[in-house]
Amino acid sequence: EVQLVESGGGLVKPGGSLRLSCAASGFTFTNAWMSWVRQAPGKGLEWVGHIKSKPDGGTTNYAAPVKGRFSISRHDSRNTVYLQMNSLKTEDTAVYYCSTISTVTTSLFAFDIWGQGTMVTVSS
Amino acid sequence: SYVLTQPPSVSVAPGQTARITCGGNNIGSKSVHWYQQKPGQAPVLVVHDDTDRPSGIPERFSGSNSGNTATLTISRVEAGDEADYYCQVRDSSSDSYVFGNGAKVTVL
Numbered sequence: 001e002v003q004l005v006e007s008g009g010g011l012v013k014p015g016g017s018l019r020l021s022c023a024a025s026g027f028t029f030t031n032a033w034m035s036w037v038r039q040a041p042g043k044g045l046e047w048v049g050h051i052k053s054k055p056d057g058g059t060t061n062y063a064a065p066v067k068g069r070f071s072i073s074r075h076d077s078r079n080t081v082y083l084q085m086n087s088l089k090t091e092d093t094a095v096y097y098c099s100t101i102s103t104v105t106t107s108l109f110a111f112d113i114w115g116q117g118t119m120v121t122v123s124s
Numbered sequence: 125s126y127v128l129t130q131p132p133s134v135s136v137a138p139g140q141t142a143r144i145t146c147g148g149n150n151i152g153s154k155s156v157h158w159y160q161q162k163p164g165q166a167p168v169l170v171v172h173d174d175t176d177r178p179s180g181i182p183e184r185f186s187g188s189n190s191g192n193t194a195t196l197t198i199s200r201v202e203a204g205d206e207a208d209y210y211c212q213v214r215d216s217s218s219d220s221y222v223f224g225n226g227a228k229v230t231v232l
Binding site: 035037045050063064097104108110111116 | 125155157159161166167168169172173176178208210212214218219220221222223224225226
C-alpha cells in the first residue's frame with residue numbers, strides 16, 4: 001500500500017524550532033520528488049517547498065514566506081523526508097502535509113500521494 | 125508570482141452538474157491539477173493534467189482547460205461530493221507550485 005505518514009508536530013513558541021518527518025512506503029522512494037504543503041486553520045492549501053530525487057539533482061526550493069527559515073532534506077535509506085523549521089512565527093501555525101510529486105500517476109507535477117498531516121501550533 | 129482564482133462557493137442540487145472554474149493568465153498553456161478535500165481529511169487528487177483521472181476516481185469527474193480558464197466538472201452530483209476543491213499548477217519559471225484559493229461545493 002502506498003503511504004506517507006507524518007510525525008513531529010506540536011506546540012512551539014515563536015522563534016523556536018521543530019523538525020517534521022514523513023515516512024514513505026509502497027513506492028520507490030529514491031526516485032520520488034517530495035513536497036511539503038501546509039494549511040492554516042480555516043484557510044487554503046499553500047505549497048511550502050520540495051526536494052527532488054537524488055538522480056534528478058536532489059535540489060530544493062521553497063515558498064517565499066519560509067525561504068531562509070525552513071529546509072527540506074531526505075534520507076533515502078530510511079525512506080524519509082524531513083522539514084526543519086526554524087525561527088517559527090505564529091503565522092506558521094498550520095497542518096503540514098507531506099506529498100509526492102508525479103510518483104504514482106503520469107502527471108506533470110501533480111501532488112499524487114498525501115499523508116494525513118501533522119499539526120504545528122506556534123504560540124506563546 | 126502566478127495567481128489562480130476560484131469562486132469561493134458553488135451550490136448544486138443532487139443529480140445536477142457542478143462546474144468549478146480556475147482562472148489564471150494563459151492557464152491554457154499549463155497543466156492543471158484538481159484536488160478534493162473533505163473536512164478533517166487530506167486532499168485527494170481527482171484530475172491531473174487538465175483532463176486525466178487517477179485510478180479509482182469516478183468518471184463523473186472531468187476537466188477542461190483553455191485560454192484563461194480551467195474547469196472541473198462534476199456530473200450527476202452526489203451528497204458525498206460536498207467538499208472543498210483546489211486547482212494547482214506548477215510555475216516553471218520559479219520552480220514553484222501554486223494553488224487556487226479553493227471553492228466550497230455545497231450539495232443542496
